[in-house]
Amino acid sequence: MKSLLSILLASACLALGAAPADAQDKYPSRPIKILVPYAPGGATDIVARVLGDRLRDSIGASIVVENKPGAYGILCLETMARSTADGYTLMLGNVTTNAITPILYHDKMHIDYLKDVVPVIRLVDIPEFLIVTTKNFTPKTVPELVEHAKNNPGKVNYGSVGVGSYPDYDMMLFAKRAGDLKMQGIPNKSGATGVINDLLTGSSQASFLNVASTAGLVKDGQLRPLALVNRARLKDYPDVPTMQEVGFDGVGTLAWQALFAPAGTPKEVLETLHKAMSEALQAPAVAATFDKQNFNRVPTASLDDAKTWLAAEMTRWKKITEELPIEVPQ
Numbered sequence: 001m002k003s004l005l006s007i008l009l010a011s012a013c014l015a016l017g018a019a020p021a022d023a024q025d026k027y028p029s030r031p032i033k034i035l036v037p038y039a040p041g042g043a044t045d046i047v048a049r050v051l052g053d054r055l056r057d058s059i060g061a062s063i064v065v066e067n068k069p070g071a072y073g074i075l076c077l078e079t080m081a082r083s084t085a086d087g088y089t090l091m092l093g094n095v096t097t098n099a100i101t102p103i104l105y106h107d108k109m110h111i112d113y114l115k116d117v118v119p120v121i122r123l124v125d126i127p128e129f130l131i132v133t134t135k136n137f138t139p140k141t142v143p144e145l146v147e148h149a150k151n152n153p154g155k156v157n158y159g160s161v162g163v164g165s166y167p168d169y170d171m172m173l174f175a176k177r178a179g180d181l182k183m184q185g186i187p188n189k190s191g192a193t194g195v196i197n198d199l200l201t202g203s204s205q206a207s208f209l210n211v212a213s214t215a216g217l218v219k220d221g222q223l224r225p226l227a228l229v230n231r232a233r234l235k236d237y238p239d240v241p242t243m244q245e246v247g248f249d250g251v252g253t254l255a256w257q258a259l260f261a262p263a264g265t266p267k268e269v270l271e272t273l274h275k276a277m278s279e280a281l282q283a284p285a286v287a288a289t290f291d292k293q294n295f296n297r298v299p300t301a302s303l304d305d306a307k308t309w310l311a312a313e314m315t316r317w318k319k320i321t322e323e324l325p326i327e328v329p330q
Helices: 003-024 043-058 071-082 095-105 141-149 166-175 193-203 211-221 267-282 286-294 303-323
Strands: 030-037 061-068 090-093 117-126 128-133 156-160 183-187 205-212 222-231 253-262
Touching: 030 043, 030 071, 043 061, 043 090, 043 117, 043 253, 043 267, 043 286, 071 090, 071 095, 071 117, 071 253, 090 095, 090 117, 095 117, 095 166, 095 253, 095 303, 117 267, 117 303, 128 141, 128 193, 128 211, 141 156, 141 222, 141 286, 156 166, 156 193, 166 183, 166 303, 193 205, 193 211, 193 222, 205 211, 211 222, 253 267, 253 303, 267 286, 267 303
Parallel strands: 030 061, 030 090, 156 183, 156 205
Antiparallel strands: 090 253, 117 253, 128 205, 128 222
16 A cells, blocks of 8 residues: 555656646747837837737737837846746847947846847848938038038037937947047937937937838938948839948948847747747738838847847947947936
């Protein structure tokens, strides 16, 4: 009897021990939350929602997009990194929040970004214009903008979504490479909408802004694109040269968007997410939506490729922040 009891107890323990593995095999078995470090309506939010809608069909779970703006992306980053590493809380971040912020605001963060966060897959990158207002501003080419800024030191204002954002760095680098132009930065905490409004009112004259957010205003003649940050000209704007073509190769940012997870998330879960996102990017409806917005679909091929890619981005932005030191807002 004692022997039988021991066998039954051992069997029960083995069954209980197998439960976590069985449960893990069922991923995903409940809704997946994707955190976005910006308010609704921006490029990162659009990418999250377009792909989230597709994932609902392909991965077999509901996708909840939760906007968590604030503190240069730190709030969103820390929330995601501190969540349970089980694949149910993710973050869709971009070059500002997931490359520049961890470098510039390292001392403000309560996580170790490189140890606590893991990239799952790069998804898209977004072309941007070097763009100017048409309100009492005459330059129509990059050389004319450079000449105007040289002849009017300190009188050309440029807009950005904040000090230390990639459009801010893009304009600083452009000014430096063009001969140390004296231009004034005008940060706007209302995001791209605020920067665009500053251009329309004439309180700023130039900016780097993504193509999708300015398309209608360019068509209406209210904003004028001087150059394009992209690998090649866009078919919708055949007359707008790339920054390489106008002599500023390496200036400007293709604003990537990528999916991130807490470090320690099981590899098989990350593999499931990587595969599902790769497939979602190839879906005809997703491809059509992103192509219409001029978003480039550029998925990394594997989890290891994603790590290699992010490491290269961190190295690149460390060099840029050292070349163009700024006073970090308190």
